[in-house]
Amino acid sequence: MKYGGNVEGPMMDAKAKPMIADDHLARQRLRMWLQMLKATRLVEGALRERLRSRYDTTLPRFDVLSALHAHPEGMKMSELSQYLVVSNGNVTGVVDRLVLDGFAERGAVEADRRAFLVRITDKGRTLMDEMAAEHLAWVDELLADVSEADTARAISIMLDIRHRK
Amino acid sequence: MKYGGNVEGPMMDAKAKPMIADDHLARQRLRMWLQMLKATRLVEGALRERLRSRYDTTLPRFDVLSALHAHPEGMKMSELSQYLVVSNGNVTGVVDRLVLDGFAERGAVEADRRAFLVRITDKGRTLMDEMAAEHLAWVDELLADVSEADTARAISIMLDIRHRK
DNA sequence: CTACAATGCTTGATACATGAAGTATGGCGG
DNA sequence: CCGCCATACTTCATGTATCAAGCATTGTAG
Numbered sequence: 608m609k610y611g612g613n614v615e616g617p618m619m620d621a622k623a624k625p626m627i628a629d630d631h632l633a634r635q636r637l638r639m640w641l642q643m644l645k646a647t648r649l650v651e652g653a654l655r656e657r658l659r660s661r662y663d664t665t666l667p668r669f670d671v672l673s674a675l676h677a678h679p680e681g682m683k684m685s686e687l688s689q690y691l692v693v694s695n696g697n698v699t700g701v702v703d704r705l706v707l708d709g710f711a712e713r714g715a716v717e718a719d720r721r722a723f724l725v726r727i728t729d730k731g732r733t734l735m736d737e738m739a740a741e742h743l744a745w746v747d748e749l750l751a752d753v754s755e756a757d758t759a760r761a762i763s764i765m766l767d768i769r770h771r772k
Numbered sequence: 773m774k775y776g777g778n779v780e781g782p783m784m785d786a787k788a789k790p791m792i793a794d795d796h797l798a799r800q801r802l803r804m805w806l807q808m809l810k811a812t813r814l815v816e817g818a819l820r821e822r823l824r825s826r827y828d829t830t831l832p833r834f835d836v837l838s839a840l841h842a843h844p845e846g847m848k849m850s851e852l853s854q855y856l857v858v859s860n861g862n863v864t865g866v867v868d869r870l871v872l873d874g875f876a877e878r879g880a881v882e883a884d885r886r887a888f889l890v891r892i893t894d895k896g897r898t899l900m901d902e903m904a905a906e907h908l909a910w911v912d913e914l915l916a917d918v919s920e921a922d923t924a925r926a927i928s929i930m931l932d933i934r935h936r937k
Numbered sequence: 938c939t940a941c942a943a944t945g946c947t948t949g950a951t952a953c954a955t956g957a958a959g960t961a962t963g964g965c966g967g
Numbered sequence: 968c969c970g971c972c973a974t975a976c977t978t979c980a981t982g983t984a985t986c987a988a989g990c991a992t993t994g995t996a997g
Contacts, residue, residue: 626909627908627909627912632912632920632923633908633909633911633912634908635920635923635924635927636911636912636915636918636923637907637908637911637912638923638927639915639918639923639926639927639930640815640911640914640915642926642927642930642931642934643808643811643812643815643926643930644812644816644857645857645930645934646808646930646931646933646934647808647809647812648857648858649857649933649934650805650808650933651809652857652955655955656956659955659956665955665982665983666983667982667983667984668982683945683946684945684946684947685944685945685946692809692810692813692814692817693813693983693984693985694984694985694986695945695946695947695985696946696947696948696949696984696985696986696987697983697984697985698946699946699947699948700947700982700983700984701982701983704982719944719945719992719993720991720992720993721944721945721946721991721992721993722944722945722946722992723945723946742802743792743798743799743802744791744792744798746798746801746802746805747792747797747798747801747802749805749933749936750801750804750805750933751936752932752933752935752936753801753804753929753932753933755797755800757925757929757932758797758800758801758803758804759800760922760925760929761804761807761808761926761929762800762803762804762807764918764922764925764926765804765807765808765810765811766807766811767917767918767922768811768814768815768914768915768917768918769807769810769811769814770917771914771916771917817985820985824985824986830952830953830985831953832952832953832954833952848975849975849976849977850974850975850976858953858954858955859954859955859956860955860975860976860977861954861955861956861957861976861977861978861979862953862954862955863976864976864977864978865952865953865954865977866952866953869952883963884962884963884974884975885961885962885963886961886962886963886974886975886976887962887974887975887976888975888976938997939995939996939997940995940996940997941994941995941996942993942994942995942996943992943993943994943995944991944992944993944994945990945991945992945993946989946990946991946992947988947989947990947991948987948988948989948990949986949987949988949989950985950986950987950988951984951985951986952983952984952985953982953983953984953985954981954982954983954984955980955981955982955983956979956980956981957978957979957980958977958978958979958980959976959977959978959979960975960976960977960978961974961975961976961977962973962974962975962976963972963973963974963975964971964972964973964974965969965970965971965972965973966969966970966971966972967968967969967970
């Protein structure tokens with residue numbers, strides 16, 4: 608609408624340059640990505656600080672424990688890393704420390720001796736019951752300026768991004 | 773609208789529990805936050821992988837160099853960390869490596885001998901000119917499923933989150 | 938059954954990333 | 968102009984985070 612963008616005439620893409628259909632839209636998407644990144648970091652920072660001062664724990668530990676809390680039947684290491692969108696080796700270290708502190712435990716998986724079934728312990732569950740409620744309130748506060756309609760829209764947009772894969 | 777939520781009657785908040793006005797909305801916001809986090813990590817992962825295989829560099833390095841590229845007059849260390857929403861000590865290390873590789877340089881700030889003015893070098897600019905174009909195309913591709921309207925909406929929502937501070 | 942690629946996880950090297958403590962300079966009230 | 972707090976960075980310890988390599992186990996083709 609604004610302007611034609613890259614016209615698909617002959618003699619084009621001879622240089623095999625990055626293919627962008629609509630330059631204006633591309634820049635708009637870049638702005639969105641930058642804002643997304645900053646907003647995410649801001650919220651992460653606020654949550655991290657509260658987790659530290661209130662529970663003397665870290666964000667990754669909370670994330671893993673939260674995932675285990677939501678899956679009482681246990682999760683395999685690989686399921687955890689996929690669920691949290693982090694690398695495999697990463698989960699190993701965080702789970703190690705959680706096990707060390709008695710918040711989680713590694714069990715065997717029948718029929719596959721390579722895998723572990725990580726489960727939250729009673730001690731971990733007790734802690735998470737308390738933390739989860741507060742975490743919910745924190746997120747509610749940090750996103751307080753986002754209306755219900757915008758929340759739904761944002762969820763939909765994020766899913767669009769994720770499911771492109 | 774859906775339901776009354778916590779009525780603000782007497783005998784409330786005697787336990788000083790986390791204050792949540794509307795539980796349904798709070799949970800919706802939590803879902804949004806979780807999706808935001810996953811989407812961000814997904815895109816970050818894709819960008820990181822491309823930066824590594826294509827330019828043998830990392831995301832933090834790119835972010836800093838990109839900021840410097842956008843501010844040819846130079847930025848103070850503190851400005852950089854604020855701009856990128858990362859800690860102060862973090863920027864020190866990344867800039868150190870960029871300087872080591874000759875992509876950036878530290879200059880003095882007149883009238884304040886505590887501060888440094890970090891600037892992109894010609895070598896850095898040459899590299900960024902190329903990387904920026906490709907980075908734009910990558911983001912455009914990764915967010916290809918987000919319409920122009922949604923892009924604008926998302927930017928607005930992210931700003932709402934950030935400006936709450 | 939038997940190579941052999943694939944899977945599930947850990948380990949190790951490197952680079953972030955944070956918070957707290959330390960150093961140097963700036964700026965202000967008295 | 969002096970004490971003193973604030974500011975701008977750096978340094979350090981610790982905890983992620985990634986990728987690549989390695990180990991054990993599984994699945995599968997022949």
